[in-house]
């Protein structure tokens with residue numbers, strides 16, 4: 001029986017609406033969670049919101065709400081976002097939950113009883129954005145490196161946690177567990193920080209300055225520092241101290257965070273756990289930043305990228321795939337819509353989408369939708385099978401090491417191998433000459449596709465399930481597990497394979513300018529257009545027009561200037577050169593969209609559009625089935 005798996009995201013501050021940075025961390029956690037489910041592990045996946053502290057109070061004031069009203073509203077936005085991104089979290093924690101508050105007080109009491117809390121006067125440099133004190137050497141040009149603001153000097157008496165006491169222990173723990181913090185660059189960053197003496201941590205705020213927090217169990221006049229409160233969510237959510245979930249999952253805990261919060265997670269949190277006598281978490285997995293136009297996303301710069309907008313335009317799985325494929329876990333990545341469209345068209349529409357559709361088409365055409373058995377395999381078949389089965393092992397190793405982009409590259413190598421196998425084996429030729437070979441080839445294609453779909457499930461659950469459904473394999477809504485696909489040929493379709501529309505429609509790149517961060521532009525649409533209402537349809541003034549004259553437009557290789565009678569005579573410019581001659585057009589009746597905004601084309605004002613059907617290079621005008629008076633309404 002495999003070990004359980006427990007994954008967490010940061011609990012996000014409710015002072016801003018979710019953007020692609022939050023979406024990325026949460027999707028990474030979801031991918032990992034689904035991956036471990038795929039391997040047969042029992043898993044627990046936690047996300048939530050961080051709702052106390054100065055920042056929240058300031059944001060609530062700005063929006064004219066009480067802190068409670070404000071946190072309820074924004075927390076709800078996060079909670080509602082995750083199902084839309086197909087996030088499979090088991091629990092959503094809020095630091096304003098009573099159970100969490102009780103756990104924080106319990107741990108503070110324990111740490112206090114252990115003699116690790118003392119009261120003292122302190123004056124320090126405080127960054128409100130980070131909600132923490134900075135030392136001089138942490139500042140860059142006197143400013144907080146994250147917020148580029150000068151910290152305030154704050155002097156007040158507060159409670160302190162003796163973090164310094166755990167410095168040597170922590171260094172030793174990191175040295176003895178090389179993958180405790182990963183990738184290595186972040187482990188080194190923490191170790192390098194620990195080369196200097198570790199200062200004690202200020203863990204309280206006087207209620208006279210901030211009342212929106214958890215009251216200290218040993219002094220009514222103070223609330224808990226927001227980080228001391230927030231980090232504890234990882235154990236309060238699973239029932240610390242004696243809940244079943246805590247006992248089962250905590251020893252297998254993995255946190256996902258970005259580099260901005262490395263210090264609280266890599267230093268404060270292990271020291272807090274050690275002081276409270278609790279086992280340390282297993283791994284801290286740290287990723288880089290998504291930047292936009294080479295800078296951090298920020299509301300003031302107006303370059304915040306909304307996950308929902310992207311998803312609406314490009315589709316959820318394409319968005320999830322892009323985030324995981326384009327970022328090397330641990331390094332920063334530049335977000336651009338061009339790159340997203342490029343990936344969708346090349347990897348999803350071309351490689352994967354084509355593979356699925358041509359495979360299913362062949363099973364239908366040659367075997368009436370029923371998957372044939374394999375005959376004796378030849379070298380090429382054995383080679384494909386070996387690559388597909390090897391892929392499962394490579395994939396497992398890569399996923400366990402957060403090398404998501406490499407796992408996807410490995411899957412795509414096999415996708416491209418099957419596509420080449422199809423081209424070389426040419427089933428359409430075998431269909432005429434060798435039925436046995438045809439069965440063997442189709443069998444190998446479908447088996448490989450089955451493996452591909454299973455490995456894709458953590459990244460693109462909806463599409464993977466669709467593929468499995470089309471392959472007749474979906475079992476009561478449960479996706480295939482790794483063990484199901486490892487047994488080559490064992491998992492057989494229980495119903496006929498289904499031919500279905502394209503999984504990933506190509507995106508037209510027309511007009512894309514790559515201003516990342518801006519809302520997706522109108523020209524960038526899926527070919528599969530959204531539905532329009534009847535009311536919207538009625539806005540179109542479609543009429544029958546009779547072409548009176550047609551003439552070339554000097555300098556244009558495509559356009560003709562038409563004089564069309566649509567009840568009134570008007571000029572309509574149409575791209576008909578090469579399809580119709582000027583001489584054959586007069587007298588023809590056509591369909592005209594008469595209320596299109598006038599536009600100047602090659603210096604000629606066009607008032608309307610002549611409708612035509614297009615198939616590659618061929619263009620044919622649409623005409624009424626019988627003569628109609630010019631200006632007749634089309635409805």
Ligand code: ME8
Nearest residue numbers: 010011012013021022025050230231257258289290
């Ligand atoms: O720090 N690129 O909350 P937060 C990638 N409440 N990830 C990004 C990102 C970007 N540009 N921007 C944000 C807090 N993130 C605390 C956490 S945990 C006990 C308390 C993601 O709302 C990334 O995961 O500022 C980062 O660590 C987190 O959002 C910070 O979220």
